[in-house]
Amino acid sequence: MALLSVIVPCYNEEENVAYFYQELMKNASFFQEKNLELEILYVDDGSKDKTVEEVCALHEKDERVHLISFSRNFGKEAGIYAGFQKSKGDYVVMMDADLQDPPSLLPEMFSYLEEGYDSVATRRVTRKGEPPIRSFFARMFYKLMNKISKTEIVDGARDYRLMKRPVVDAILSMTEYNRFTKGIFGWVGFETKWIEFENVERLHGETKWNFWKLFLYSIEGITAFSTAPLAFAALMGVVFCFLAFILIIVIIVKTLVWGDPVGGWPSMICILSLVSGVQLFCLGIVGQYLSKTYMEVKKRPIYLVKEEL
Ligand code: UDP
Ligand code: MG
DSSP states (O other): OEEEEEEEEESSOHHHHHHHHHHHHTTHHHHHHTTEEEEEEEEEOSOSSSHHHHHHHHHHHOTTEEEEEESSOOOHHHHHHHHHHHOOOSEEEEOOTTSSSOGGGHHHHHHHHHHTOSEEEEEESOOTTSOHHHHHHHHHHHHHHHHHOSSOOOTTEEEEEEEEHHHHHHHHTOOOSSOOHHHHHHHHOOOEEEEEEOOOOOSSSOOSOOHHHHHHHHHHHHHHHOOHHHHHHHHHHHHHHHHHHHHHHHHHHHHHHHOOOSOOHHHHHHHHHHHHHHHHHHHHHHHHHHHHHHHHHHTOOSOOEEEEO
């Protein structure tokens, strides 16, 4: 018998925990047919509601249900990493607790593993139910990201993935602190089959993402998987040096030919503020990388466990 580990990161998902279990169990006959044993790991990411109690109640009824509870909110990426670390399965799948990753897709996904793929990933083809402005920026982000990073990051990719053990081990070997999972999946490679599905709206509760959080997350993604902004900063420096050089020549010639009464301070101020703006911007880019490096160097644990079942 093979073991399938299901990893479910949960943050304030009390209404969804039991419902998710029910939906997953609708595949029971499929699991049986394929001789798959099950292990369900709910990773509680420091929820402030009754998520932990809900999982404990499930554990009482079904000992295949396990809980890993964090000491505080560490973020979904940490939850995924913890789930991977604790999972023992030959196959591992991770899905959101809010049922935005339909468990009904599992049989189809599994069939691709049998065909020989190492991992099966999902992407949503529509962004139904999402504010248009957010979809627009999300699309822009993926376009930019794929231009400046060698790692492929697929637009609309969800974190819903089914993979074989070697892929999980590869991901676990990446112990970085700033974890941008979508990039990590692309980075490790392996044969990946992509399947598409229509966006499903969240069952209960609210999304943990707002525009600002997504913006910060996108910067996280860029710094984690591309150093292009640094090259861009250097390029800006070169361009401005070149412009300054031309300007110097123009001014010298002007002075020699026409003489130069004092004047032109508005243009001077404009140039000064433009250039200092560019300088601060570039310094910010460098600072961004520096701060990420700082966090990596500290080697803090990615998550801390308070309780485990
Ligand atoms: N999640 C988590 N920690 C967090 C935020 C979210 O474990 O700090 C979980 C959440 O419970 C859910 C999944 O990550 O199972 C996806 O979160 P959400 O539905 O808010 O994101 P969206 O589906 O809108 O991208
Ligand atoms: Mg969701």
